[in-house]
Amino acid sequence: MNKQEIIQADQDYFMNVFGPRFPIVLEKGEGVYLYDKEGNKYLDFTAGIAVNALGYNYPEFSEALKEQVSKLIHASNLYYYEIQAKLSKLLISNSYADKIFYSNSGAEANEGAIKLAKKYFKEKGEERYEIITAKNSFHGRTLKTLAATGQEKYHKPYTPIPQGFKYVPYNDLAAIKEAIDDKTAAIMLELIQGEGGVNPATQEYIEGVRELCDQEGILLIFDEIQTGIGRTGSLFAYEEYGIEPDILTLAKALGNGVPIGAFLAKDGVAQAFKPGDHGSTFGGNPLACQAAYTTLSIILNQGVLDNAKEVGSYFYNRLLELKEKYDFIKELRGMGLILGLELDMEAKEIVKKMLDNGILVLTAGKKVLRFLPPLVINIEDVDQVIGVLEEVFSQIN
């Protein structure tokens, strides 16, 4: 099929939930570059929306997957797998948690986390089942996780949406205190709101929320689906704050592109789940576990976290220079390699112009230009993006 035929087939056969996409047909990736069918090259600062931490065709990763594909892809959770055991051990030994469960996506990880929080109080014989989440949050697209998402535009097409959530302004401790009542089971938060506009939580907020949860005996859930697995320069963003949750959810970068999610908890919470309480057909299958195990091993052993921190801080400073130069840049936010520029115009217009110049970047909400590059980018990649941003911005003023 040629490009026109492919775009036409999408219109003919695919449910129209994405609207018109950016008009390129991607065919392969190598390093931090994507290539379209016509051989055009794009420097990728989206990483498949915070997924491809190692970029494309990372040799050790590709080899491990090829080998796993020819050995075993899937055979159900009725049996044991060495690669699943190795992944669990590696993730647990590098986190605050004692136990893990694997899902296939972020939304499913959050669903599981919500179920675990509810079951925890059921086991204790307490009537607590409500979850407090933040306005402007994003927690997924299943009915329960879209209800958890504190943005009305996601609720509107599906009212009445599932009950059991209360929404509070982000970074507002008093609002959470006010919202807690005798039905509250948990507070679920992103440490940096990703889809909501790259809004980092303040240190005082996260400390205060942890303290409140401890006082009230309720659970704290960190949704690190976007911030986890090295994005901030630490393996988990909670390490940046020095505050541990009761339940942690992961997905996006965990499998470097192979779908896998997870939720983790300490023993005292995890023991609420009994045989039959939860499950998954695909979750944690050998292929997905091999992808996650190899990704994690590379991130932990090959300097990827330090790279994300160092290149991230260089990128931040270069963006700061742009912010000081252009009035239409309102704010620069983020840490590590999750960075956002809030503009006083539609960010999508900038994204289109960047694409025309061979650079892929993202929006977050209407006015935020969001950067989520692979964690293996270098200074020269940043310089290239800054150069093109300069060019695009200079044509606006």
Ligand SMILES: *Cc1c(COP(=O)(O)O)cnc(C)c1O
């Ligand atoms: C992407 C995302 C999700 C949803 O993950 P899916 O894999 O798309 O279901 C949930 N929470 C956060 C913070 C995310 O960034």
